[in-house]
Amino acid sequence: MRASLRRRLLIQTSAIVFLTAAAVAGFVWWQMNRSLRQGLDALLRTEAAALASRVEADEGRIEFEYEPGSLRHESAENRPLVQIITPSNQSIFSSREIPQASDLPGQVMRHAAAASIAVFDTHLVTGRPSYRVFATLVDPVVEDGDPAGRAPAVQQKVWVIVARPLAPILGTLRQLAWTLASAVLAATVLAVVAGYYVSRRGTQPIVSLANHLATIDAEHPELNIDARRMPVELDPIVTTTEALLRRIDSELTRQRRLTADLAHDLRTPLAGVRALLDVCLQRPRENSEYKETISVALESLRRFTGMLENVLVLARLDAGSEVLRMTSVAVDELVSESVATLRPLALSRGIRIEIEGASGMAIMADRDKLQKVLTNVLANAIEYSPAAARVSVQTRSLNERLEIHVADQGAGITPDNRERVFERFFRADASRAEGAGHNGLGLPIARGLMRLMGGDLNMRENQPRGSDFVLVLPKREGAAV
Amino acid sequence: MKLLLVEDDPLLGGAILKGLREAGYSIDWARDGEEGWHFLTTGEYDGVVLDWMLPKLSGIDILRRHRASGRETPILMLTARDGTADLVAGLDGGADDFLVKPFEFAELLARLRALVRRRYAKHESVIRVDDLEVDLGRREARRGGQDLALTAREFALLELLTLRVNEVVTRTEIWNRLYETDDDSTSNVVDVYISYLRRKIDKGRRRLIVTRRGEGYMLRSTLCARPSDDDC
Numbered sequence: 272m273r274a275s276l277r278r279r280l281l282i283q284t285s286a287i288v289f290l291t292a293a294a295v296a297g298f299v300w301w302q303m304n305r306s307l308r309q310g311l312d313a314l315l316r317t318e319a320a321a322l323a324s325r326v327e328a329d330e331g332r333i334e335f336e337y338e339p340g341s342l343r344h345e346s347a348e349n350r351p352l353v354q355i356i357t358p359s360n361q362s363i364f365s366s367r368e369i370p371q372a373s374d375l376p377g378q379v380m381r382h383a384a385a386a387s388i389a390v391f392d393t394h395l396v397t398g399r400p401s402y403r404v405f406a407t408l409v410d411p412v413v414e415d416g417d418p419a420g421r422a423p424a425v426q427q428k429v430w431v432i433v434a435r436p437l438a439p440i441l442g443t444l445r446q447l448a449w450t451l452a453s454a455v456l457a458a459t460v461l462a463v464v465a466g467y468y469v470s471r472r473g474t475q476p477i478v479s480l481a482n483h484l485a486t487i488d489a490e491h492p493e494l495n496i497d498a499r500r501m502p503v504e505l506d507p508i509v510t511t512t513e514a515l516l517r518r519i520d521s522e523l524t525r526q527r528r529l530t531a532d533l534a535h536d537l538r539t540p541l542a543g544v545r546a547l548l549d550v551c552l553q554r555p556r557e558n559s560e561y562k563e564t565i566s567v568a569l570e571s572l573r574r575f576t577g578m579l580e581n582v583l584v585l586a587r588l589d590a591g592s593e594v595l596r597m598t599s600v601a602v603d604e605l606v607s608e609s610v611a612t613l614r615p616l617a618l619s620r621g622i623r624i625e626i627e628g629a630s631g632m633a634i635m636a637d638r639d640k641l642q643k644v645l646t647n648v649l650a651n652a653i654e655y656s657p658a659a660a661r662v663s664v665q666t667r668s669l670n671e672r673l674e675i676h677v678a679d680q681g682a683g684i685t686p687d688n689r690e691r692v693f694e695r696f697f698r699a700d701a702s703r704a705e706g707a708g709h710n711g712l713g714l715p716i717a718r719g720l721m722r723l724m725g726g727d728l729n730m731r732e733n734q735p736r737g738s739d740f741v742l743v744l745p746k747r748e749g750a751a752v
Numbered sequence: 753m754k755l756l757l758v759e760d761d762p763l764l765g766g767a768i769l770k771g772l773r774e775a776g777y778s779i780d781w782a783r784d785g786e787e788g789w790h791f792l793t794t795g796e797y798d799g800v801v802l803d804w805m806l807p808k809l810s811g812i813d814i815l816r817r818h819r820a821s822g823r824e825t826p827i828l829m830l831t832a833r834d835g836t837a838d839l840v841a842g843l844d845g846g847a848d849d850f851l852v853k854p855f856e857f858a859e860l861l862a863r864l865r866a867l868v869r870r871r872y873a874k875h876e877s878v879i880r881v882d883d884l885e886v887d888l889g890r891r892e893a894r895r896g897g898q899d900l901a902l903t904a905r906e907f908a909l910l911e912l913l914t915l916r917v918n919e920v921v922t923r924t925e926i927w928n929r930l931y932e933t934d935d936d937s938t939s940n941v942v943d944v945y946i947s948y949l950r951r952k953i954d955k956g957r958r959r960l961i962v963t964r965r966g967e968g969y970m971l972r973s974t975l976c977a978r979p980s981d982d983d984c
Contacts, residue, residue, distance in 0.1 A: 531833040531838075532833070534832060534833055535805055535831075535832040535833045536832075537832075538832035538852075538853045538854060539761055539764065539832045539853060540761075540763070541853070541854045542761075542764050542830075542832060542853030542854035542855065543761055543763030543764035543767060544763070544854075545854040545855070545856075545857075546763075546764050546767035546768055546771065546854070546855075546857055547763060547764075547766075547767040549767070549771070549856060549857035549858070550767045550768075550770050550771035550774070550857055553771060553774060553775075553857070554774065567763065571763055
């Protein structure tokens with residue numbers, strides 16, 4: 272069975288009430304027991320003293336004056352028992368009611384041991400109701416007026432024994448026990464009923480919150496709760512949920528924006544080609560114009576295909592289905608190939624490319640992908656360099672990794688944007704990049720590919736100005752240094 | 753009629769420019785948001801083709817600013833982004849129409865014609881003034897059933913006067929509407945074209961194009977009964 276907050280509250284409250292009531296009841300009963308017994312013992316003590324004062328020693332003989340019925344009693348069964356005996360077991364007086372079978376003196380002696388008082392409970396006869404016995408060893412009262420000259424005999428002490436039945440006390444206690452038990456039961460039942468309502472009402476805020484959460488729209492997650500009306504204990508839940516929903520909402524917004532941007536970037540080139548061809552067919556044209564139009568359309572489609580490939584690479588990276596072919600790659604060959612590919616572009620802008628440190632280096636990587644990354648980053652550097660500037664490609668071998676630095680002397684990127692350039696569709700200039708054909712996917716793809724190979728692509732500030740893109744690859748076994 | 757095109761993509765922008773010019777419009781082409789805003793605030797246009805994603809200043813911002821300044825130039829927005837959010841934002845922001853790229857060029861032309869018509873409170877694309885028929889769609893004109901052979905510019909001038917029938921159009925307005933901003937011609941050329949047009953339209957018939965001394969020109973219908981050149 273699943274844990275239930277309400278059930279738990281109910282059970283715990285009822286148990287506590289029950290235990291408390293039971294403890295109180297137990298205490299009350301115990302106190303009553305003590306108090307009644309103390310009263311009884313006090314009574315017995317008083318009666319014993321009264322009886323002792325009636326024991327007289329007269330010329331060596333011990334006499335006891337006892338008026339039956341002089342001791343207070345409620346009924347015949349509750350009559351107190353009296354026995355006066357000498358230590359040598361000679362009986363001076365004994366109540367009629369004392370059963371034959373009992374050995375009261377013997378019990379008294381046993382309980383007293385060497386003391387002169389004995390107080391104890393006894394059944395007298397097995398199976399019969401019990402008695403409280405009070406016995407005290409006293410000196411008989413010496414009568415005045417003994418003829419002078421006659422030396423008194425050796426004083427003999429006597430045992431004065433008084434016993435009262437415990438039945439009345441026990442009866443009272445039994446009644447009390449029943450009353451208390453009923454009270455405890457009643458309290459427990461009340462506690463259960465009250466606990467039921469209290470636990471329901473107490474956990475109501477949780478139910479309300481749960482209901483409210485159920486109304487949240489998955490498309491536009493938002494928690495509209497007035498937190499002041501919620502109990503303070505639910506604050507952590509509300510705060511955390513709100514934060515979570517905000518993150519989800521911003522993530523959804525980010526994804527919608529990405530999709531919108533992607534749609535735009537795919538549609539625009541197509542729109543251009545379509546308009547071009549549409550307009551061309553509006554009226555008859557010269558052959559040369561048709562040729563020109565067709566070439567422009569083809570060039571556009573070529574660029575569009577390139578971008579589509581980029582988008583697909585990103586999609587594969589996202590889905591984890593991009594395949595790696597890792598081999599040992601000679602870094603100097605890789606670098607010189609990229610540089611050779613971009614030489615026309617560099618020449619057209621008067622950029623000098625300097626290569627450093629690549630000879631003899633080899634690293635485990637996917638050759639095609641690494642080439643693509645390097646070419647992309649290098650093309651970036653060339654395009655964003657001012658005319659006649661210098662772009663350097665420097666390979667550094669460190670303990671656990673290989674770094675290829677592509678540094679330019681262009682305008683650089685502000686510190687805030689240094690990580691953002693790796694975001695998809697991010698363009699440093701408000702809404703569009705300056706360069707032709709840039710769609711904001713090159714760097715995210717480059718970094719994605721580097722990370723897939725176990726490395727990374729980062730960007731740092733170049734001194735004194737410009738950007739330094741760092742391709743990082745870890746060294747594994749099999750790589751020559 | 754004169755239009756403003758604000759589009760940063762060179763291929764698309766160039767194609768639209770060519771297509772609209774061939775359709776008889778005079779066009780100014782702005783390549784980014786700021787240039788577009790500059791043209792819009794300093795020129796008089798019968799319509800604007802406004803792209804959404806632009807460098808420096810976005811299309812939606814231009815739209816909102818223009819409407820906030822109280823101007824009612826018809827604006828058709830182009831977008832390639834996904835979702836109806838753009839559409840709603842654009843139309844609510846004050847755009848008169850919306851086209852999603854890629855589109856058929858004929859559709860752009862038709863929507864622009866509708867925009868311009870609405871601006872001049874005309875509901876058909878063939879306008880009749882007395883026995884003059886001006887077909888804005890086909891860019892043809894007839895008077896008394898006879899086809900008039902008009903050049904593109906002459907037709908554009910006639911189109912303007914017809915849309916503003918019985919209203920005076922100043923020479924400056926005519927020049928603004930018919931000539932692109934970096935054109936070197938002066939406003940005197942307006943008089944020249946008026947005379948060309950008159951020769952083709954009014955020759956031997958009741959005069960439709962009248963002159964208002966010191967103010968401009970007007971196409972006047974016979975509903976305007978007064979014999980003088982006063983307003984109707």
